[in-house]
Amino acid sequence: MRKIHLGLLGYGTVGTGVVKILLENKDLIVSRVGAELVLKHVADIDVRRDRGIQLSAGVLVTDAQKVVDDPDIDIVIEMIGGTGIAKELVLRAIGKGKQLVTANKALLAIHGNSIFKAAAEKGVELAYEASVGGCIPIIKSLRESLVANHVTSMTGILNGTCNYILSQISDEKSTFETALSEAQQNGIAEADPTLDVEGIDTAHKLAILTALSNGMEINFKDIYIEGISKITPLDIEFAAQFGYRIKLLAIGKNRNNSIEARVHPTMIPFNHLLSNINGTLNAIALTGDAVGDILLCGHGAGMMPTASAVVGDIVDLARNLLCGGGRRVPLLSYQMENLRNLPILPIDDIFTHYYLRFSALDRPLVLSRISGILGNHHISIKSVQQKGRKTNGTVPLVMLTHRAKEADVKNALAEINCLDVVGDHPVLIRIEDENNQD
């Protein structure tokens, strides 16, 4: 039986999951691939920690570079993460003509274009299903299943930590701080949660999806990013009264090749399928001109779900090698020379619905003065709620707007903020309705 030799770099959580699957489901994989996937080397600086797995002697090594350079190795699996040594090793592996699997969204979001260019020049295939949405087959769907479609819209819950925290604030009426510290205790949030709760991890993933669905280079730096740390139980409660749930969404749209790519807390209606995706689950809803709406949902993180996607990628590359086919699918789904230069719209230029919450002094004419300013900025109000719970002498005044331009909203809020009848800074949360038309 033919053998395909694997070299795994990084024996952390996901790396351990990959090894587990390769060992425990070995027969299953052989019966599907018709060849043996031999894990020749696992490289990690920590060779002592007990991962509960018995590797054969000599498999676990410390020198990742040696693994990359080993002429026996057919497929290199980068599970180190980050943009430092991982980048060097990936480029080195490409240089050596190795097929590559990675789950490293930060690396692809930031250095993906140069890495893909190098891979294309060398004729190397790079598979990265696990970089977005864990086990959810979104990358393969965009690169293969949905190729007949112009993808016009994509909304995703792509970070389990944030979704867990927001679910806790919604369901348990926790504050953000309490929900975060509970998530940390449960191993759902990192000790330094910045990448997750500030939306950066979600934006890394959106950068990859936006490139794939629009046939453009990866553009992380122009994505608008806003995290969830300012979401309060009060806003979640108001949202519910209007029939909405708050989720951290990755939103990608293509309106006649004008590209939106933004990450921020978003209100979505209860009957939107994404609003029922709770806890650490991830999901991606997308709209294509032929398929209409489609939803993919699953575990976006965790040892085994992520490892499942990585092993799926390994099998894909192994099948390429076995049938002598080499590279079948272009790295970003479009032929490299057909990638388009489509700029991402600045956030000020988008149009959407808004939820605005003001801390208004309980005086006459407050509503009239605020709505007057909004009107002057072409923002029309859909509904208003004023509830009598006074804190620090102010009451919350909540408004939902019709479709408005972000720049207009910001200018209006700046003006309103100078009024003597308004307390704290106004809160702005964008709304994603079934169709943000009116």
Place this chain on the structure above:
Amino acid sequence: MRKIHLGLLGYGTVGTGVVKILLENKDLIVSRVGAELVLKHVADIDVRRDRGIQLSAGVLVTDAQKVVDDPDIDIVIEMIGGTGIAKELVLRAIGKGKQLVTANKALLAIHGNSIFKAAAEKGVELAYEASVGGCIPIIKSLRESLVANHVTSMTGILNGTCNYILSQISDEKSTFETALSEAQQNGIAEADPTLDVEGIDTAHKLAILTALSNGMEINFKDIYIEGISKITPLDIEFAAQFGYRIKLLAIGKNRNNSIEARVHPTMIPFNHLLSNINGTLNAIALTGDAVGDILLCGHGAGMMPTASAVVGDIVDLARNLLCGGGRRVPLLSYQMENLRNLPILPIDDIFTHYYLRFSALDRPLVLSRISGILGNHHISIKSVQQKGRKTNGTVPLVMLTHRAKEADVKNALAEINCLDVVGDHPVLIRIEDENNQD
């Protein structure tokens, strides 16, 4: 630029959708594939009907066999449907060494094994994404993305007609007959709805999914099938009172290589993701040992969604041809020689939870006599509801059982049916809980 020549057999609804996509999204497809997909021939007996598409002269022909025999044609797309002429043409195309795309679930469910054998012997690739779940990438996910997993459970809403009718009965309190005739008026149900409402179409699809997920030959004949024509608003109402919704589910399970494959109306809890899949939408929830739970949802029928899956398959085969790789993925995800002989459990041997509704005469000791018989057959009762709406002198007596064996339940019902205190035949609906353990 290299050209791949296509021959389409069948210019009906989906065939027309395929032509539309190939023409309207031609540039998109070229920029992704790096080659031109040339629709050389479309064969249909009806060459007069206006499909709103202008084909070049000579493209539309009546002789499908000639298209199959044309040595220029690289990929044959069978969109005729049914198991008659479609089977002949598919086998003929395989004989000529053509790559094949089909959406024909009936053909694959009934003749798939011999067709796949012929294709494997000839080294021909056959793609069939559109045969199950329309645009939902479930076939590719099972053959490729999820290969690292033993799939232990699969529950699917695979027929839009049934899901629409059940949604109407639930939401509009229609009877089955009203909902069906409305569906027929809206073009959602066929004039002869038997294949759909009796669960046969769903079973065709389940036969394919069961083979794929377990690595066994396609076995349609042993699937238990029960349609939705006996579902009443009364049972839907009782279901809701217990926190369940009724869906026509395709259920596939592998419990230590003991295979369940059954299609029947099923109660699922409100918080199950499938319970929110309404109208004509399809969805598949599956559990794998590595991925955990995953859900894929989208339009399971209709011209453009189904055509999207077909064109995805065409691109897949074209990419194989272009990279000279030929067959990469075995037809049923496992290597042909590794397919296992796993029998499907008879329905009498399954264990699950049951909803039972009796028409009981309003007399003393009825509950005691019925529950006594259930107890004698090892069926333990979880909850009982008796409501005073008398019809024909009887009141509905509803029971939910703990986990019980189907044969025991049937024997108990036969015995209960002979009681003088029971009116019409009892109603039995199976329940699919998060875990049917207790």
